Amino acid sequence: MYCEEIKTKSGQKRWMCVEDGPRDPATGKRKQIRRRGKSKGEAKKRVEAAIRSLEEDMFDENMGKKVPFEAAAKHWLEIYTLTGVKRSTIRIREKEIKILNRFIAKTPIAKITHAQYQKLISTIAPKFARTTVQGVNTTAGMIFRQAIKDRLIKHNPSEDVVIPKKAGLWKK
Incomplete structure (x- = not known):
């Protein structure tokens, strides 16, 4: 894993870590995962979480x-x-x-x-x-x-949605 301290456009100091993730199943090309954080440890955790998500669920949150x-x-x-x-x-x-x-x-x-x-x-x-x-x-x-x-999202936002009834139609 490679980590470096960078400056954002607003001049704040942040950490960016890069690590190779699982290869793309369709093309076989390597895929680098980059994540930023306020601290080096936070950036590392974000990279590791993204790689774990890709390996376990084959889910790439950036595609969605x-x-x-x-x-x-x-x-x-x-x-x-x-x-x-x-x-x-x-x-x-x-x-x-x-x-x-x-x-x-x-x-x-x-x-x-x-x-x-x-x-x-x-x-x-x-x-x-x-x-x-x-x-x-x-x-x-x-x-x-x-x-x-298609592995673009993990959860369906339309589940358990309430369809409102028209008000005043059935009042006596």
Whole structure:
């Protein structure tokens, strides 16, 4: 492991450590893991944690930070189309993706939290029918599950989301 003291753009002193991680399974090329910290020990711990995560889970958190939601959704839709579902179903899913893209298109998929996603659902609930909101949630869940399979994220932010009911419709 190689560690050195560096200066940030703001002039603060930080430590950066570099170590070889597991080789890329597809290309066989070496992959260097770089992490920074306020102290040498903190930087070392971050490098070791990243390497452990790559070795155990084959999960690279930096990939999820680079892939925007809209790209993950497009990738999922391509795969979903291959499953043989009807064209009308695909058209509905495309509309639901458009609704999601209005809010989180450019957000990296790894940075979407459960709280942020719940807020999105709560925001669109008054504007659309409840079945549309449920469809949007279902589509997002499928996109997030595909992202987990692609090892872009570890957890599905759409799990346990509450779909709000329309207020005042059933009051006596």
